Amino acid sequence: MLDNVERAADSSWLDGALARFAADNGDLAPRTRALLDALVAEPTRHARMLNTLSLLEHMGSHKIMATQHSAAIDQATLKHVAEEAHHAFFMKRQAEKTAERALEYVAGDLLAPSSARMYFQRLEGATVRALGERRSVRAAYLYMSMIVEFRALWFYGLYEQALKRAQHALSLKRIIGEEQAHLGDMAERLEAGHELDDVRASAVLAAERRLYSRLLGALERAAP
Numbered sequence: 691m692l693d694n695v696e697r698a699a700d701s702s703w704l705d706g707a708l709a710r711f712a713a714d715n716g717d718l719a720p721r722t723r724a725l726l727d728a729l730v731a732e733p734t735r736h737a738r739m740l741n742t743l744s745l746l747e748h749m750g751s752h753k754i755m756a757t758q759h760s761a762a763i764d765q766a767t768l769k770h771v772a773e774e775a776h777h778a779f780f781m782k783r784q785a786e787k788t789a790e791r792a793l794e795y796v797a798g799d800l801l802a803p804s805s806a807r808m809y810f811q812r813l814e815g816a817t818v819r820a821l822g823e824r825r826s827v828r829a830a831y832l833y834m835s836m837i838v839e840f841r842a843l844w845f846y847g848l849y850e851q852a853l854k855r856a857q858h859a860l861s862l863k864r865i866i867g868e869e870q871a872h873l874g875d876m877a878e879r880l881e882a883g884h885e886l887d888d889v890r891a892s893a894v895l896a897a898e899r900r901l902y903s904r905l906l907g908a909l910e911r912a913a914p
């Protein structure tokens with residue numbers, strides 16, 4: 691019974707947080723849409739975008755592996771790392787299919803690679819700062835993952851719409867479903883550990899928004 695009450699509280703936090711995220715990012719949506727429409731229409735640069743998403747997914751899975759290697763690693767975390775690794779593979783496969791050649795994680799095969807790498811590193815720094823000295827490794831992992839999932843869900847949703855508009859054969863349905871489950875899972879686990887704090891989450895989300903805005907600018911310059 692208590693479990694249900696806690697779950698209800700958790701999902702209502704998430705619903706509110708998702709609505710706030712959409713509102714706070716309202717000005718970035720048209721720019722992201724325009725970028726995606728332009729990329730989807732142009733296979734060479736579309737392939738580089740897909741390869742960049744593959745790199746980001748790969749970095750995400752690597753980050754989980756690098757920080758979550760204790761004997762207590764649980765099923766949910768192993769599932770998470772497996773799914774992020776699969777997203778990296780999926781995006782790479784789509785990128786190479788689109789480019790009709792093999793692609794590496796090198797500047798010529800990516801879009802704004804240094805900004806993409808910086809996005810991840812700075813987000814980690816912002817998360818650690820927002821959580822303060824007394825953070826646990828577990829909380830840092832859950833917060834960072836949760837914040838990334840907000841953006842992934844938002845971005846892949848816009849990407850899926852751009853693909854539909856262009857009547858492109860690629861579908862992101864499975865990835866979107868998995869990112870949604872990750873987001874719910876992270877929020878639920880933070881809530882269960884009494885570590886879900888709206889003020890902290892809002893602070894990291896605000897920092898993430900600035901970092902995404904910078905990355906978006908770099909992507910726009912790389913794919914005018």
Ligand SMILES: [Fe+2]
Nearest residue numbers: 747774777842
């Ligand atoms: Fe992912």
Ligand SMILES: [Fe+2]
Nearest residue numbers: 839868869872
């Ligand atoms: Fe994810």
